Amino acid sequence: KKSQTFSTADDNQSAVTIRVSQGEREMAADNKLLGQFDLVGLPPAPRGVPQIEVTFDIDANGIVQVSAKDKGTGKEQQIRIQASGGLSDTDIEKMVKDAEAHAAEDKKRREGVEAKNQAESLIHSSEKSLKDYGDKVTEADRTAISDAIAALKTATEASEPNADDIKAKTQTLMEVSMKLGQAIYESQQAEAASGDHSAAGKDD
Incomplete structure (x- = not known):
């Protein structure tokens, strides 16, 4: 089993x-x-x-x-x-x-599919983060993230996904999204601190 x-x-x-x-x-x-x-x-x-x-x-x-x-x-x-x-x-x-x-060919195809699946998850989460927190970063950062998402989408939509190409573009998207990730983290920290203050105010 x-x-x-x-x-x-x-x-x-x-x-x-x-x-x-x-x-x-x-x-x-x-x-x-x-x-x-x-x-x-x-x-x-x-x-x-x-x-x-x-x-x-x-x-x-x-x-x-x-x-x-x-x-x-x-x-x-x-x-x-x-x-x-x-x-x-x-x-x-x-x-x-x-x-x-077909071992070598199959391995290459499997790696392409696995890279594509990981990339699609990253595209999905990046688009959501950009929609929810895009106003926390500069317009230049938003453009860089949008361009990286578009480039990665193009790579994943190839009839035979190329693992190396997808991985390189995935890395690029992760790098340009770092400022957005930092902004999300700081925003959530601020919300948590605000919640603590309001709770403390109710206790007084």
Whole structure:
């Protein structure tokens, strides 16, 4: 039995699709799809907040049981995949050789996808911070952040995401956003201090 926790890619996402694949390749699309199911009814929440625990279990007869559970609500959905006679030794050998032949290419693609996912999270949080706290920094800083967001978006929208290009532009966005981060921190400190003063005033 093996469990892994996933989350959502969009704000207020109400459902996730779980795809079960078999194979040796790094990217799911290059493997054999055995089945899929949806976990629906997720409550509205910002992207990345819901915790979806996916558990894979395979018994001695080769029957695969896959379940997905939203840790927040306890909602659960599962699929049972019957063994289809299993793969022949020839099929398995072909899968392994196929994976070995594409190892470098698959690794590059996986790194590109991982860099893209991290970049999209940073774009999302940077846009929100700029909207909520943009007035705390200069117009030049706002422009630099907007330009860095646009450049990173362009890099992530490439048909074959380039990990090195995305990482470089992610680093640039993080660097130009430092002043905004400092402004947010100072603003929150000031709010906390203001709250302490008002609480102290009520005690008098």
